[in-house]
Amino acid sequence: MKYFLQRIGFYVFTAWAAITLNFFIPRMVPGDPVQSLIAKYKGQLSTDAMQSLYILFGLDQHKSMWAEYVDYWKQIFHGDLGLSFTFFPAPVSQVISQALPWTLLLVGITTIISFLLGTSLGVVAGWRRGSWTDGLLPVTTFFSSVPYFWLGIIAIYLLAGPDSFFPSSGGFDSGLVPAWDQYFIPSAIQHSLLPALTILISSVSGWILSMRNMMVTVASEDYITVAHAKGLSERRVALSYAARNALLPNVSGFALSLGFIVGGTLLVEIVFSYPGLGFTLLQALGARDYPLMQGIFLIITIAVLVANLLADIAYLLLDPRTRKDG
Amino acid sequence: MAEPVLEIRNLNVDYGLGDRAVHAVRDVNLTLHRGEVLGLAGESGSGKSTLAYGLTRLLAPPGVITGGQVIYHPAQGSSYDVLALSDNGLREWRWAETAIVFQGAMNSLNPVHKISTQLMDVLKAHEPNMSAHSRAARAREMLKLVGISADRMDAYPHQLSGGMRQRVMIGMALILQPQVVIMDEPTTALDVVMQRQILGQLIELRERLGFSVIFITHDLSLLVEFSNRIAIMYGGRIVEEAPANTIYRDALHPYSKGLLSSFPALRGPRRELTGIPGSPPDLAGMPAGCSFHPRCPKAFEPCGSAIPVLGRPDTPDGAGRSVACWLHPAEQPVG
Numbered sequence: 001m002k003y004f005l006q007r008i009g010f011y012v013f014t015a016w017a018a019i020t021l022n023f024f025i026p027r028m029v030p031g032d033p034v035q036s037l038i039a040k041y042k043g044q045l046s047t048d049a050m051q052s053l054y055i056l057f058g059l060d061q062h063k064s065m066w067a068e069y070v071d072y073w074k075q076i077f078h079g080d081l082g083l084s085f086t087f088f089p090a091p092v093s094q095v096i097s098q099a100l101p102w103t104l105l106l107v108g109i110t111t112i113i114s115f116l117l118g119t120s121l122g123v124v125a126g127w128r129r130g131s132w133t134d135g136l137l138p139v140t141t142f143f144s145s146v147p148y149f150w151l152g153i154i155a156i157y158l159l160a161g162p163d164s165f166f167p168s169s170g171g172f173d174s175g176l177v178p179a180w181d182q183y184f185i186p187s188a189i190q191h192s193l194l195p196a197l198t199i200l201i202s203s204v205s206g207w208i209l210s211m212r213n214m215m216v217t218v219a220s221e222d223y224i225t226v227a228h229a230k231g232l233s234e235r236r237v238a239l240s241y242a243a244r245n246a247l248l249p250n251v252s253g254f255a256l257s258l259g260f261i262v263g264g265t266l267l268v269e270i271v272f273s274y275p276g277l278g279f280t281l282l283q284a285l286g287a288r289d290y291p292l293m294q295g296i297f298l299i300i301t302i303a304v305l306v307a308n309l310l311a312d313i314a315y316l317l318l319d320p321r322t323r324k325d326g
Numbered sequence: 327m328a329e330p331v332l333e334i335r336n337l338n339v340d341y342g343l344g345d346r347a348v349h350a351v352r353d354v355n356l357t358l359h360r361g362e363v364l365g366l367a368g369e370s371g372s373g374k375s376t377l378a379y380g381l382t383r384l385l386a387p388p389g390v391i392t393g394g395q396v397i398y399h400p401a402q403g404s405s406y407d408v409l410a411l412s413d414n415g416l417r418e419w420r421w422a423e424t425a426i427v428f429q430g431a432m433n434s435l436n437p438v439h440k441i442s443t444q445l446m447d448v449l450k451a452h453e454p455n456m457s458a459h460s461r462a463a464r465a466r467e468m469l470k471l472v473g474i475s476a477d478r479m480d481a482y483p484h485q486l487s488g489g490m491r492q493r494v495m496i497g498m499a500l501i502l503q504p505q506v507v508i509m510d511e512p513t514t515a516l517d518v519v520m521q522r523q524i525l526g527q528l529i530e531l532r533e534r535l536g537f538s539v540i541f542i543t544h545d546l547s548l549l550v551e552f553s554n555r556i557a558i559m560y561g562g563r564i565v566e567e568a569p570a571n572t573i574y575r576d577a578l579h580p581y582s583k584g585l586l587s588s589f590p591a592l593r594g595p596r597r598e599l600t601g602i603p604g605s606p607p608d609l610a611g612m613p614a615g616c617s618f619h620p621r622c623p624k625a626f627e628p629c630g631s632a633i634p635v636l637g638r639p640d641t642p643d644g645a646g647r648s649v650a651c652w653l654h655p656a657e658q659p660v661g
C-alpha cells in the first residue's frame with residue numbers, strides 16, 4: 001500500500017510538472033501569435049475571450065507571474081483551455097471533446113480487441129510451441145514490425161477507391177450530420193473499418209509474439225513441471241499455471257497501451273483523414289494553433305499518466321509478490 | 327523382504343535423437359519395496375534426476391524414453407506398466423500413486439496462487455466429488471502434518487521461508503496418500519540443520535503412513551542416515567546396490583568406495599578423505615567397457631573392453647546386494 005501511495009504521489013507530481021510546463025512554454029514562444037490573432041479578428045473577440053488569451057499566453061502585463069500562474073490553474077480546473085485559432089472562436093475544450101470520441105472509439109475498441117485476440121492466440125502458440133503454429137511466426141514478426149501508417153497507405157491503395165465499399169478518408173459520409181441515428185452510425189462504422197483493420201493487424205502481432213514468448217519462458221519453470229506431476233489436466237496447467245503467469249507483463253503492457261490510445265495512432269488518423277485527436281493535432285500544428293496543441297498535449301500526458309496508474313493497479317491485483325505483506 | 331511396489335526394468339533415457347543423442351540413463355534395473363527408503367546417489371550429471379523424470383514420464387524435450395518398463399504394483403488390483411499408460415491413465419496415476427518433491431523445490435510453488443489453492447487443486451483434479459469444505463479441511467490437515475500452522479493456508483509462496491515452502495511441498499506430495507514419494511535433492515537449498523529436521527520428519531511420516539521413498543541426493547552422509555537401501559549411479563548406470571549399512575561398511579565397487587571416502591564419517595573411526603581422481607564421464611563419448619575404468623584405481627585387463635553387468639557378487643553376503651564390477655563378476659544378473 002505504501003508503494004502504491006508513492007506511485008500516486010509520483011503521478012500527481014508528474015501531472016503538475018506537465019501542466020506547469022504547459023504554462024511556461026507559450027511564454028517562451030518567439031513572436032506574438034496572440035497579437036496577430038487579435039489583430040486578425042479585430043472587433044470580434046469578446047472581452048472575456050481576450051482576457052482568457054492574455055492569461056494563457058502571459059500577455060497580461062499588469063499581473064505578476066505568480067498571479068498569472070494561479071489564474072492559469074483556475075482556468076484549467078474549469079476546463080477552460082483557451083480558444084482555438086484554427087476553429088476560432090470555438091474553445092479548445094470543445095474542439096477536443098469533439099475529436100476525442102472518434103479516437104477513443106476507433107483506437108480504444110481496436111486496442112482492446114487486439115489485446116484479447118493477440119493474447120489468446122499467443123497462449124495457444126506458446127503452449128503448442130514446436131508444432132505447425134511456429135511456422136506462422138515470421139509472418140507475425142513481419143506485421144509487428146511494419147509501421148501502422150505504412151500498412152494504412154497499402155490498405156487504402158489496395159482496398160479503397162471510388163467504387164469500393166471502404167471509404168478512403170473521413171469518419172462519416174460528408175452529407176451526414178453527426179447524430180445517434182440509423183444513417184450516421186452505419187456510415188461511421190463503415191468509415192472506421194479500414195483504419196481499425198490497419199491498427200488491428202499491426203498491433204495484434206505484437207501481443208501474439210510477447211505472449212507466446214512469455215508462455216515459452218514460463219513453460220520451463222519448475223512449478224509447471226510440478227503442475228504436470230500433480231496430474232492436473234492439460235487445460236488447467238496451460239491456463240491457470242502457464243498463461244496466468246505469462247499474462248503479467250502483457251497486462252501491464254496493455255494498460256500502458258491504453259495511454260497511447262489518445263496520441264499513439266496519430267499517423268493512422270492522418271493517413272485516413274480520420275476526425276480524431278491525432279488528425280486535429282496535425283491541423284493545429286499546421287496552423288500554429290498553440291492553445292489547441294497545448295490542450296491536446298495536456299490530454300495525452302494525462303492519458304499516459306492514468307494508464308501508468310492502471311498498469312500499477314493491474315500488477316498489484318495480479319502479482320501477489322508486489323503486495324507488501326498483508 | 328517386502329513385496330515390490332515399483333520395478334524399473336531396463337530403463338533407457340536419451341536426450342536428443344539419432345547419433346547425437348546423449349544416453350543419460352542406461353539399462354537401469356531397480357526395485358523399490360513397500361515401506362522402504364531407497365537412496366540414489368552419484369556425482370552431479372550421473373543421471374539421477376533423469377531417472378526420476380523418466381519413470382514418471384515428466385521428461386521435457388529433448389528427453390525421450392528409448393526403452394524399458396516401469397511396473398507399478400497398486401495397493402489393490404493388478405500391476406501395470408506406467409510407460410504404457412494412456413494420457414488419462416497417466417494423469418490419474420500421477421500424484422495419486424506416485425508424488426515427487428523436486429530438486430530446487432524452492433521454485434515448485436506457483437508465485438501467483440495461494441498455498442491453499444495449490445494444495446486443493448490436486449484434490450479437485452483427483453477427487454472431483456469432494457466438497458470444497460472437505461478439500462480445505464484436508465489441505466489444513468496436510469499443513470499440520472508437516473508442522474505448518476493452518477493460518478498459513480492463505481499465504482502466498484513468497485511469504486514463506488525456504489524451509490516452510492519445502493514442507494508445503496512435502497505436505498502436498500502426501501495429500502493423496504500415494505504409495506511412492508520420489509524426493510529429488512529435496513533439501514539442497516536449505517541449511518544442514520533444516521535439512522536433517524525436514525528429512526527426519528519425513529521418515530517419521532513414512533513410518534506412520536507407510537509409503538515408500540526414492541531419495542535422491544549426492545550427499546551420501548544424508549543417504550546413509552536416512553535410507554534402508556542405497557543404489558549408486560555412475561554415467562547413467564546403477565553400479566552398486568545394497569543395504570545402507572552394508573554400503574557404508576563394505577562397498578564393493580571402487581566408485582562407491584571413492585564416493586564414501588569423499589565425505590567425513592558420521593560416527594565411528596575417522597577415515598581419510600580421498601575423493602575420486604579424474605572427472606565425471608562425458609555422456610556423449612562414454613569409454614568402452616566399464617565406464618569408470620579411466621578413473622578406477624583397480625582397473626585390470628577386462629575393464630576396458632567389456633561392460634560388467636549388475637548382479638549378485640561372489641561375496642558371502644552376496645544375497646542382498648548387487649554390483650557391476652569385474653572384481654566381483656555377477657553370479658546372477660539383475661533384471
Ligand SMILES: Nc1ncnc2c1ncn2[C@@H]1O[C@H](COP(=O)(O)OP(=O)(O)OP(=O)(O)O)[C@@H](O)[C@H]1O
Nearest residue numbers: 341350369370371372373374375376377388544609
Ligand atoms: N535437457 C537436457 N538436454 C541434454 N542433456 C541433458 C539435459 N538434461 C540433462 N542432461 C544431461 O543428462 C545427464 C544427467 O543429468 P541429470 O540431471 O539426470 O543428473 P543428476 O544426476 O540429477 O545431477 P545433479 O546431481 O546435478 O542433479 C547430464 O550429463 C546432463 O548433461
Ligand code: SF4
Nearest residue numbers: 616619622629651652
Ligand atoms: S569393472 Fe574394472 S574399472 Fe570398473 S570398477 Fe570394476 S575394477 Fe574398476
Ligand SMILES: [Mg+2]
Nearest residue numbers: 374375376429
Ligand atoms: Mg538432479
